[in-house]
Amino acid sequence: MTDKIKITVVGSGYVGLSLAVLLAQKNNVVVLDVDPDRVKKVNSKNSTVADSEIEAFLDNKELSLKATLDKDFAYQGASFIIVATPTNYNPDNNCFDTSSVDSVIHDALELNLDALVVIKSTIPVGHTKSLQEKYNTERVIFSPEFLREGRALKDNLYPSRIIVGSQLKRGREFANLLVEGAKKKDIEILFMSSNEAEALKLFANTYLAMRVAFFNELDSYALANNLDTNSVINGICLDDRIGKGYNNPSFGYGGYCLPKDTKQLLANYDKVPQTLIQAIVSSNSARKKFIADKILEKNPKVVGFYRLVMKAESDNFRDAAVEEIIKHLVKKGVIVIIYEPILKKSLVFGAKVISSLEEFKDLSCLIVANRMTDELKGCKVEVFTRDVFGVD
Numbered sequence: 001m002t003d004k005i006k007i008t009v010v011g012s013g014y015v016g017l018s019l020a021v022l023l024a025q026k027n028n029v030v031v032l033d034v035d036p037d038r039v040k041k042v043n044s045k046n047s048t049v050a051d052s053e054i055e056a057f058l059d060n061k062e063l064s065l066k067a068t069l070d071k072d073f074a075y076q077g078a079s080f081i082i083v084a085t086p087t088n089y090n091p092d093n094n095c096f097d098t099s100s101v102d103s104v105i106h107d108a109l110e111l112n113l114d115a116l117v118v119i120k121s122t123i124p125v126g127h128t129k130s131l132q133e134k135y136n137t138e139r140v141i142f143s144p145e146f147l148r149e150g151r152a153l154k155d156n157l158y159p160s161r162i163i164v165g166s167q168l169k170r171g172r173e174f175a176n177l178l179v180e181g182a183k184k185k186d187i188e189i190l191f192m193s194s195n196e197a198e199a200l201k202l203f204a205n206t207y208l209a210m211r212v213a214f215f216n217e218l219d220s221y222a223l224a225n226n227l228d229t230n231s232v233i234n235g236i237c238l239d240d241r242i243g244k245g246y247n248n249p250s251f252g253y254g255g256y257c258l259p260k261d262t263k264q265l266l267a268n269y270d271k272v273p274q275t276l277i278q279a280i281v282s283s284n285s286a287r288k289k290f291i292a293d294k295i296l297e298k299n300p301k302v303v304g305f306y307r308l309v310m311k312a313e314s315d316n317f318r319d320a321a322v323e324e325i326i327k328h329l330v331k332k333g334v335i336v337i338i339y340e341p342i343l344k345k346s347l348v349f350g351a352k353v354i355s356s357l358e359e360f361k362d363l364s365c366l367i368v369a370n371r372m373t374d375e376l377k378g379c380k381v382e383v384f385t386r387d388v389f390g391v392d
Helices: 014-023 036-043 052-060 071-075 099-111 127-135 152-157 169-181 194-224 229-237 258-268 276-297 322-331 357-363
Strands: 006-010 028-032 065-068 080-083 116-119 140-142 162-164 189-191 302-306 335-339 351-354 366-368 382-384
Touching: 006 014, 006 071, 006 099, 014 028, 014 052, 014 152, 014 169, 028 071, 036 065, 052 152, 071 099, 080 099, 099 116, 099 127, 116 169, 127 140, 127 194, 140 194, 152 169, 162 169, 162 194, 169 189, 194 229, 194 258, 194 276, 258 276, 276 322, 302 322, 302 357, 322 335, 335 357, 351 357
Parallel strands: 006 028, 006 080, 028 065, 080 116, 116 140, 162 189, 302 335, 302 366, 335 351, 366 382
Antiparallel strands: none
């Protein structure tokens, strides 16, 4: 049996923690984070994110996993350093804010002269190459992730594919580490340039956003013309070329990835003619405005929004689709309340946050829910949702 190697994962969000848990089955993994609370959670075998598989592995599996705030300890002796820090979209410069990634790369290369540094954060096309040129090294590569919120570890255990933006031998070794931790057999592995891997990530997420936008616009048409959305979608999706997945209407796409990745891909098209990518971004805004107007047509005195989280078993409400809808209603003078038990604030987007479900139901004249749930069945007031199939 080969000796375990040390792997450092920087960041303990969905991407970082799911990878750390996956790799800690057969390797010594250190998670580096700047948040003391997250470090304490990981060392106490508690998940930093809402993910049932991660929680189960931390509870029941023998994992060689520890977390730290100490950069020197984290980087020293590591064979692989995985970067999983956030890259939010900055509308001011029309690009991802890669400062957290860039800072990690600088420290990792300075404090460890041998490790392969693997970027898992989503970055603009060409960013890895620019870092390689800046530091005159091939030790920085890019490997995109394709994870769902709340299902991140499951998607690492049963990956749709593994993409490595490198032709180096050590890039292949990194891919093998992911395969060794997975449960799925015969995983498709593709090796390509870093530019191609970065483009692949942005195009994959933009295609998903396009599909969401398409079925949302279909639903808008059906709602405006008194058609049964369910019948139309079911008939369309029986075509094998279209398929049944990812076709449930919503208030719009949101969350960690799709909003920022579509905008970044659009920015990468600055010198290339296009209309479709712009249309996807614009469609999402148009959908939310349409939904807000439909709610206003009902003339409710108090509109209650059931949850800000994007989907079941998620704790993420960043860039939630309902955010713009709430802001639009508040601007029109509508009283809006929000039921979100995991939100600590008492006021958000100009709306009062309520932690009691019963109080929320009693105060609402109309309840708006991106996804229907058993908690709302039997409500005395109307529940407005575009959830056709009862799935995320």
